[in-house]
Amino acid sequence: MFSYAWLILALPLLGFIGLSWFGNKISKKQAGYAGCATVGLSFLVTLAVLSELLALEPEKRLGHVETLYQWVSSGSFKLDLAILIDPLSVFMFLIVTGVGFLIHVYSIGYMKGDPEYSRFFAYMNLFIFSMLLLVAAADFFFLIVGWALVGLASYLLIGFWKEKTSAVLAARKAFVMNVIGDVGMVIAALMIFQNFGSLSYMDVFSAAPDQFRSNDDTMVIITLLLLVGAFAKSAQIPLHTWLPDAMEGPTPVSALIHAATMVTAGVYLIARCHVLYELAPITMYLIAGIGALTAVFAGTMGMVQYDIKRVIAYSTMSQLGYMFLAVGIGVFSFGMFHLMTHAFFKALLFLSAGSVIHGLNGEQDIRKMGGLRFAMPLTHITFLVGAICLAGVPLTSGFFSKEAIIMSSFHAEMGNIVFWAMGVLTAGMTGFYIFRVYFYTFMGKSRNPEAHPHESPKIMAGPLLILAFFALVMGFSAHWVDQFLGPVFGVAAHHYEDSMLEAIVVLAGLGGILIAGIVYMTSKDKLEFAKQALAPIYDVLFNKYYIDEIYDFLIVKPVRAIGAFFEQKVEKEGIDYVVDQVGTQVRGISQGISFLQSGKIRTYALNMVVGMVAILLFVVFL
Amino acid sequence: MGNQFVLIISASIFCIGTVGFLIRRNPLIMLMSVELMLNSVNFLLIGYSSILQTLDGQIFALIILTVAAAEVVVGLAIILTIFRTRHDLNVDHINVLKG
Numbered sequence: 001m002f003s004y005a006w007l008i009l010a011l012p013l014l015g016f017i018g019l020s021w022f023g024n025k026i027s028k029k030q031a032g033y034a035g036c037a038t039v040g041l042s043f044l045v046t047l048a049v050l051s052e053l054l055a056l057e058p059e060k061r062l063g064h065v066e067t068l069y070q071w072v073s074s075g076s077f078k079l080d081l082a083i084l085i086d087p088l089s090v091f092m093f094l095i096v097t098g099v100g101f102l103i104h105v106y107s108i109g110y111m112k113g114d115p116e117y118s119r120f121f122a123y124m125n126l127f128i129f130s131m132l133l134l135v136a137a138a139d140f141f142f143l144i145v146g147w148a149l150v151g152l153a154s155y156l157l158i159g160f161w162k163e164k165t166s167a168v169l170a171a172r173k174a175f176v177m178n179v180i181g182d183v184g185m186v187i188a189a190l191m192i193f194q195n196f197g198s199l200s201y202m203d204v205f206s207a208a209p210d211q212f213r214s215n216d217d218t219m220v221i222i223t224l225l226l227l228v229g230a231f232a233k234s235a236q237i238p239l240h241t242w243l244p245d246a247m248e249g250p251t252p253v254s255a256l257i258h259a260a261t262m263v264t265a266g267v268y269l270i271a272r273c274h275v276l277y278e279l280a281p282i283t284m285y286l287i288a289g290i291g292a293l294t295a296v297f298a299g300t301m302g303m304v305q306y307d308i309k310r311v312i313a314y315s316t317m318s319q320l321g322y323m324f325l326a327v328g329i330g331v332f333s334f335g336m337f338h339l340m341t342h343a344f345f346k347a348l349l350f351l352s353a354g355s356v357i358h359g360l361n362g363e364q365d366i367r368k369m370g371g372l373r374f375a376m377p378l379t380h381i382t383f384l385v386g387a388i389c390l391a392g393v394p395l396t397s398g399f400f401s402k403e404a405i406i407m408s409s410f411h412a413e414m415g416n417i418v419f420w421a422m423g424v425l426t427a428g429m430t431g432f433y434i435f436r437v438y439f440y441t442f443m444g445k446s447r448n449p450e451a452h453p454h455e456s457p458k459i460m461a462g463p464l465l466i467l468a469f470f471a472l473v474m475g476f477s478a479h480w481v482d483q484f485l486g487p488v489f490g491v492a493a494h495h496y497e498d499s500m501l502e503a504i505v506v507l508a509g510l511g512g513i514l515i516a517g518i519v520y521m522t523s524k525d526k527l528e529f530a531k532q533a534l535a536p537i538y539d540v541l542f543n544k545y546y547i548d549e550i551y552d553f554l555i556v557k558p559v560r561a562i563g564a565f566f567e568q569k570v571e572k573e574g575i576d577y578v579v580d581q582v583g584t585q586v587r588g589i590s591q592g593i594s595f596l597q598s599g600k601i602r603t604y605a606l607n608m609v610v611g612m613v614a615i616l617l618f619v620v621f622l
Numbered sequence: 623m624g625n626q627f628v629l630i631i632s633a634s635i636f637c638i639g640t641v642g643f644l645i646r647r648n649p650l651i652m653l654m655s656v657e658l659m660l661n662s663v664n665f666l667l668i669g670y671s672s673i674l675q676t677l678d679g680q681i682f683a684l685i686i687l688t689v690a691a692a693e694v695v696v697g698l699a700i701i702l703t704i705f706r707t708r709h710d711l712n713v714d715h716i717n718v719l720k721g
Contacts, residue, residue: 599717601652605643 002066002085005049008093009083009132011042015125023118032108035121039104039128043097050090058487062086063202065138076197084138084201088488091336091481092135092268095343099260100128102463106351107252109460110358114250120160124256127153131261135268139199140189143269147185147229150265151178154257158249170245177242181232188225191218205275212279223276223283226269234266234320236294241548243317244301247309251354254309259316259346264339267323271332274489278330284414288328292409292422295321297545299429303436304541307364308353311437315390316346318426325423326405329414331494333485338401340481341474345389345398348467349434352383355456355464356441366440368448375453380442382464387438389471391431392509397475399506402427404478404495406505411496420501424508431512439520628669635662647712649701653694660690 015038023031053061064085072079083089104124111120130153134146151174159171189199195211195218196204212219230236235243243263247254257263270277270287277284295318302314319342326335357364359376373380389398406427410420446453455461482495540546598604639658646652664683671679705711 597720599720601713601716602644602647609640609644 002049002052002064004045005066005083005085006068007045008042008049008097009129009136011038011045012125012129012132014038016122016129019118019122019125023122026118028117031118031121035125036101036104036108038125039097039101042128042132043094043101046090046093046097049085050094053085053087053090058483062487065202077193079139079141079199081142082138083136086488087484088268088271088336089135091340091485093132095264095340096128096131096135096261099343099347099467100256102466103252103256103260103347103351106255106354106460106463107250109457110252110354111250120250123153123156123160124252127157127257127262131265134265138201140192140201140204141199144182144185144189147233147265148182150233150262151175151182154178154246154262157253157257158246160249160253164248167248170242170248174242174246177239178232180239181229184225184228184232188222188229191222191225195222201272208275208279214279215282216279219276220280220282223273223280224286226273226276227283227287230266230269231290232266233269234263234324235317236266236290236320236324237297238547240294240298240317241544241551244310244313244544247307247313251309251350251357254313255347255350255354258313259350260343263316263320264323264343267320267327267335267339270324270327271336271489274327274332277327281414284328284330286328288325288409288414288419291321291324291326291328292419293321294318295325295426296422296429297321299426299433300541301544302433303429304538306366308356308366308369308437308441309350309364311366311433312346312349312353315349315430315434318430319346319390321426322402322405322423325409325419329409329412329419331405331408331412332489333482334401334404334408336485337478337481338405341389341397341401341471344467344474345386345396345471348382348464348471349386349390351460351464351467352379352386355379355460356383358456358460359453363448366437369441369446370444370448371442371446372453373442376455378455378461378464382468383438383442385468385471387434390434391513392427392505394506395475397471397473400475400478403502403505407496407498407501410501411498412494424505427505428508428512431509432516433512435513435516436520439516443521625673628666628673632662632666632669635659635665647714649697649704649711649713652713653697653701657690657694660686
């Protein structure tokens with residue numbers, strides 16, 4: 001009944017293939033519209049699927065597998081080209097195609113001056129297709145295919161400005177980090193096949209609870225290996241270093257990949273495999289712990305960065321930490337809900353930041369901005385909307401989703417006061433760092449007299465306004481999301497009422513905003529004084545806890561040294577020497593005996609006669 | 623006609639052919655020498671076929687004749703081509719394959 005759902009995937013793939021082949025034959029305008037149209041149509045098909053799904057009873061919405069054809073059938077191993085339609089996958093389709101479409105439209109304006117317009121849209125379409133394949137997959141095989149394709153597309157998009165060395169290096173870093181995750185996923189899939197004899201979600205998830213008891217070793221190992229993949233994609237400690245660097249790509253790419261879609265894949269994976277994770281509570285604790293830790297850790301780093309996009313990137317890491325905390329303590333639908341609200345307000349923040357960068361002709365350092373509220377009134381409003389949502393000001397979407405998670409982290413069965421405290425601390429820091437950027441950028445006076453900021457064109461303003469609207473109101477859909485996703489996770493997550501705790505969280509967020517206001521809106525002296533007083537901590541934070549340096553020292557340098565050793569000693573002095581000697585020796589021997597090859601037929605004939613006579617004598621006389 | 627007669631005639635013709643092949647420089651003559659060697663063997667086969675009163679030897683001789691004829695065709699063709707390109711048939715000068 002959902003056979004047409006294949007169109008959701010097929011359209012962006014078609015866009016990618018079409019734009020790659022005919023991209024340079026059509027005009028820029030056509031390429032941009034084609035790129036947007038495929039994603040837009042895909043969104044419409046998703047809406048059709050959604051409406052059909054809603055018409056069904058809640059229990060009957062699960063497990064609609066649409067098989068296109070059987071791809072592999074080898075012994076007991078069967079692999080269908082199939083997609084899974086259930087509330088969770090449709091929910092992800094909506095976010096990916098909906099937010100993705102708005103970002104595509106925005107890109108038409110943002111990338112206007114770029115000569116390789118069609119290549120950009122081809123990659124964007126490829127990315128959307130990969131992400132949709134990842135969430136649509138009905139088995140672990142296509143999950144990994146989508147997973148790897150998303151890594152590839154992000155590599156291509158981060159390194160889109162290929163003449164920029166830093167962009168290429170960032171792309172490489174992201175790719176390597178992602179591949180570490182892919183390896184974990186592949187091993188996990190192999191173990192799943194070994195234990196269940198199938199890769200299909202349906203078979204695995206229905207067999208798992210009967211086959212394994214809680215905290216079975218195999219289950220813990222499988223979930224941990226899947227977690228490696230999830231951490232790498234979602235930039236959680238310790239595989240987070242690629243995300244801030246990935247800001248080298250064009251801003252719409254940051255909004256699409258590093259806010260709305262790709263980084264949420266890890267959260268989706270855990271939610272999708274919740275049956276397996278519920279069998280491994282140890283892993284769940286680890287997820288919650290790492291999530292909370294990442295939230296705090298990324299928040300601290302975000303407070304001292306000066307690159308507008310980097311601050312938002314760290315905030316993405318921090319918010320992903322919240323989502324991991326949520327799925328870790330077992331409130332999956334809250335995690336998915338935060339994933340959705342975050343997709344809206346983070347895409348909004350990135351695109352607003354992009355609008356600022358666009359208006360200032362590529363400037364990204366917030367110390368060189370200021371007073372933009374007059375020059376860019378619309379961007380000012382949309383950025384402010386994004387900022388209050390992120391900071392969790394009451395009645396915005398961020399407030400509802402964050403509130404639900406922090407509340408559960410205290411009251412849920414697996415929650416405890418440490419997780420809660422970390423959540424509240426992060427909420428405070430979030431308010432501080434995002435409003436620090438806001439005050440730097442939009443308030444005060446311009447710090448760079450040579451800048452002539454201008455408001456962005458309408459094609460960029462439209463998506464900003466739509467996103468701002470959804471960022472503000474989506475919080476009220478909390479109940480609906482809970483009901484919709486409930487059947488997937490067995491039960492709807494429980495909403496805890498505790499006005500005391502609620503007040504503390506809100507106050508933390510508002511307190512952060514207030515401190516940012518005091519520090520950055522009043523005199524410069526206080527700022528300098530604070531910086532002086534906290535210099536050691538400040539340095540550590542500004543250098544991102546020296547994690548890049550530590551990785552460099554622990555992994556990159558030793559690997560390089562081993563490589564150098566093998567190149568010099570083993571390759572050049574070992575293998576090459578042997579190969580060279582074979583050649584030299586053969587040449588020497590040949591030169592020694594080449595006189596036999598005189599080229600004279602009569603000599604050869606004489607040799608033959610002498611040989612024959614010798615054999616004859618031998619036979620006759622011996 | 624005794625055994626020895628056949629053997630001596632055959633061996634003599636074979637040696638004449640061999641020596642001829644070794645000392646002459648004209649490939650045509652060398653081919654003729656090869657024919658001599660082959661026919662010495664034919665002579666031996668037919669001689670013994672007669673002595674032993676069997677037909678095997680004669681059949682072999684016919685086969686050898688056929689093969690020799692085919693061989694000469696190839697040999698003459700090569701000689702002709704070499705002469706066309708080099709205008710020289712001295713085998714001592716044909717030594718491009720010298721090592």
